[in-house]
Amino acid sequence: MDSSKNPTKDNNELTKNTKNTKIVLMSPAGSIEALHAAINNGADAVYLGVKNFNARRKNMGNFTFENLPETIKLAHFHNVEVFVTLNTLIKNNELDLWFDTLDKVYRAGADAVIIQDLFLLPYIKKNYPNLKIHISTQASIMNYAGLKNWENYANRVVLSRELDYEEITEIAQKSKIPLEVFCHGHLCISYSGQCLISSLIGKRSGNRGLCASSCRKEYNRNGYLLSPKDLALLNKIPQMIESGIHTIKIEGRMKSPEYVGTVTKYYRKAIDNYYVNKWQNFTHEDFNQIRMSFNRDFTTGFFDKNNYKNVLSPELPTHRGIFIGKIKNKTLKLEYELYVHDGIGFWDHQKKEMKGIFVPKIIENKTEINYAKEGSEVYIPLKNFKDGASVYLTSKSNGKSFIGELKKxxxxxxxxxxxxxxxxxxxxxxxxxxxxxxxxxxxxxxxxxxxxxxxxxxxxxxxxxxxxxxxxxxxxxxxxxxxxxxxxxxxxxxxxLPEIHLQKSEPLKTHHLLKNEMKIENNNDNNDGKINNHKTYTKTQNQLCVRVDSVELVKKVAPFSNIIYFDLLDPKFNEAKTIAKNINPLIKFFAYTQLVLSDLDIENIIKLLKKEKPEGIMISNHGLLRVEQEIDFPLEKHGYYTLNVFNDLGVTFLGKEQITPIISLELTSEELFKFKNKEFMVYVHGRPIVMSFKGVREEKQLTDELDITFPLVITPQKNTEMLYSRKIALLDKIKSYLSNNIGNFYLEFFERDYKNSFDYVTTEIEVYKKVLEKKDIGDISLLKRGTTIGNFVKGVM
Incomplete structure (x- = not known):
């Protein structure tokens, strides 16, 4: 076996790296060929998926339970660890199959599993104590406060891609468990795990491994305004190592083995150079070698502070290779050398499409040649060779392969x-x-x-x-x-074969017995086995919980609401609270908090909570799950749908933390009716957030190719939220919820949707109130006009 790499194993892994403890390089393995490429080119670890429950369900190369043990044995023989992705959200009716899958992965010898659904972690930890758990970037851990709430359950956390070097370093200094950061590949423009657009539009959820890539569409007839470049932190390796993170990760389980081999080779070289004091930045030509395998142009992403404007690539949303020139007067002046049989692509700016083909001939000065150097003016006899087209070199006929045969x-x-x-x-x-x-x-x-x-x-x-x-x-x-x-x-x-990390110990309980662990527990124990002395609230069924964004809307909804949520950072928070209480003394007034929060933001929120003393808080970020530990007055806690509660285990976990969550918007009514624990709220009215972006976007709205418009909103933390194109309105569905013992309903009313017609808000919420009181509501067809029922019926795959 190759012991020269000597990757740091999780058993002894440190949260900070030193000259004697190399940072770990992890590569994607979307197929057995990609696995070979990763091993041959210096990966310390690989991550791969099985058929079910992984964020790349469309990948035809996913491994099977039959070949997984031998695959892991092969990797271990070459001193490469294997992490299996189970990083999707899990429905109640899938829990048995999910734990069966986990059990098979464990027995196959996986070094760790990568998990998105955080509320499964206590059950994994308890029943598979020898199986290491890595929290996926899909779980939206973006601050130390959030990490701290989960570090007792996990062995590693993959941080959000949106964090910069300083933020990563600060978290690494505080964290008790190792951290992992993406260094190369595809970027999600929305915070991972927080994108609902393909779910609400096409019933294909990114949280279920079936993202429809809505970010790669054209918007405002002005380019691919949500399409990010590919991350490339090759020249940032010294900073990444010095930040104290444990592992860097290459994206690309759906990419080719050539891509895996090429990218792995360069990052292996970068890491090794750093540790032997031979560091020097990689050249443009080095990056061209990587570009040939796959690229949408490169960016350092959010690793560089305030770099979000350089993340997007609105010109072209697909693999582009290397730009070699633009055709003018039926002539292409080459900006890069070209050989016969090279692969090229023509980007048609009018049709917005790339046409790929191999070069059959090269004509220069009416003479056929096999090779043309940079600067040559040539003609290629192809029908796509038209003036105005941009030409890209996408593959080399004499290119070097980095796949290779595995060493025996x-x-x-x-x-x-x-x-x-x-x-x-x-x-x-x-x-x-x-x-x-x-x-x-x-x-x-x-x-x-x-x-x-x-x-x-x-x-x-x-x-x-x-x-x-x-x-x-x-x-x-x-x-x-x-x-x-x-x-x-x-x-x-x-x-x-030597002993190769196969799991020898049995789980404490087999997956068949885990059902007994999943029963609803109505006690006050928190999830660490300690008694939660914070105030326990008796939840009231049949109530309207309403978020608004202006004092005027507070006046409209207060007579009909049980709870009002108002942005804690709004300067008029206290005024809004006073008005609500004057109108309805029985109303509860909650502080609303955003999804995207830094540790500094959380510190400011805690200071404001102490000052304003609201009766409750709406939690959107994991960093505030245990916020009551930082204050000295009773605080009721509700959880926003961004916590991604998908099953009974999530409701029960949060219930032990005294949190009542809004259930995921990706579940159907029938799926909600079958929940055993119904201590949750249902989103019944408003425009949900479908994407959350780091930084401030200049556009007020984005309109797609079908003329569907999505409003953009700037948060107090100067980030951007993209809202759904239509309001969800479940006025006529409330009765079915009530008949299935679901009575907590969440509504949102915002000024931008009503402009000067605030009286219409009163009309709408009054109807909801009548439904709860089982009164006749008459004809509501006008109220339903222009709205949608979201995933109420069809749900997501």
Whole structure:
């Protein structure tokens, strides 16, 4: 095995790296070929998916339960760890299958699992104590406060891609567990795990591994305004290492083996150069080699502070290779060398599409040539060779492959016994240990072709680990059945392979018994087994919980609401609270807090809570889950839908934390009706956030190719939220919820949707109130006009 890389294993891993503890390089393995490419080019670890429950469900190369054990064994033989992605949100009716999948992954020998649904972590930790848990970037951990709430359940956290170097360094200094950060590949323009656009538009959820890539569409007829470049932090490796993170991660489970091999090779070189004090920045030509494998242009992403405006690539949303020129007067002046048989792409600016083809001929000065250097003016006889088209080099006919064959280790087996009517006995030495192979059947007399050394070597060499050569004499005219040779090959792998991290201990409970762990528990124990002394609230069924964004709207909704949520950072918070209480003394007034928060933002929120003393808080970010520990007055807690509560385990976990959540907007009514624990709220009215962006966008709204418009809103923290194109309105569905013992309803009313017609808000909320009071509401067709029922019926796949 290759021990030169010596990756830091999780058992002994540190949260900070030193000159003696190399940062770990993790590569994607979307297929067995990509796995080989990662291993050959220096990956310390790989991450891969199985058929179900991973964020790349569309990937045809996902591994099966049948080949997973051998895949892991192969990686471990080369001293490469294997992490299996189970990073989607899980529905109640999938929990049995999910834990069955987890159990198979555990028994296959995986080094860790990567999880998005955080509320499953206590059950994994309790029942699979030897299985390491890595929190996915899909879980939206973007501050130390959020990480701290989960570090007792996890062995590693993959931080949000939106964090800059200073933020990463600060979190690494405080964290008790190792951190992982993406260094290369596809970027989500929205915070990962917080994108609902493809779910609400096409019923395909990014939280379920079926993202529809709405960010790659054209908007405002002005380009691909949400399409990000690809992350490339190759020249930031020194800063990444010095930040104290444990692992850097390459994106790309749906990319080619060539991509995996090329990118892994360059990042391996960068890391090794740093540790032997030979660091120098990589050149433009080095990046061109990476560009050839895949790129949408490169960016350092959010790693550089205030760099968000340089993240987007509105011109072209697909792989572009290397730009080599624009056709003018039927001539292409090359900005990069070109060979016959190279792959090129023509970007048609009017049709907004790329046409790819191999170069059949190159004409220069009316002469056919095989090679044209940079600066040459050439003509290529193709129908897409038209003035105005941009041309990109997408593959090289003489390009170097970084995939390669996996290294095998030479093993000499000595023939000890080879006699008629006796088993064949072979002996070899590996890792200073002598081991013996004995055939299942006895050697027979050959009736046709006799057994040869070459026959045995050919059969034994059909393995992923050893090159076998036989020594000694083989008797003539003898025969051994093919099945015995196959068994000898299997013995070779089983006997000569070293101990390779297979899970030896049984889980404390099998997945079949976990159902007993998932029952609803109505007690005040928190999730660490300690008693929560904070005030316990008796939840009231059948109530309207309403968020508004102006004092005028407070006046309109207060007579009909049980709870009002108002932005804690709004200067008029106290005024709004006073008005609400004057109108309705029984009303509860809650502070609303945003999704995207830094640790500094959370500190400011805590200071404001102490000053304003609201009766409750709406929590959108994991950093505020246990905010009551920082204050000295009773505070009721509700959870926004950004917490991604998808199943009973989530409701129960948060219930123990005294949090009542808004259930995920991606579940259907039928799925909600089947919840055992119904201590949650349902989003029944408003425009939900479908994307959350770091930084301030200049546009007021974005209109897609179908003329569907999505408003943009700037948060107090100077980030941007993109809202759904239509209001969700479930006025006529409330009765069905009530009949299924669901009575907590969440509504949002914002000034931008009503402009000067605030009286219409009164009309709408009054109807909701009548439904709750089981009064006749008459014809509501006008109120439903222009609205949608969201995922109420169809849900997401």
């Amino acid at each position: 280790y030479n093993l000499i087996l000595e023939i000890i016994t080879c006699e008629f009517r006796k088993p064949l006995v072979l002996k070899g030495i590996h890792n200073d240990v002598e081991k013996t192979l004995i055939s299942l059947s006895e050697i027979q007399e050959a009736k046709n072709a006799a057994l040869s050394k070459e026959d045995i070597e050919e059969k034994l060499n059909k393995n992923d680990f050893f090159n076998v050569k036989l020594s000694g004499n083989l008797e003539q005219n003898l025969f051994l059945p093919s099945s015995s040779l196959t068994d000898l090959k299997n013995q070779l792998n089983n006997i000569f």
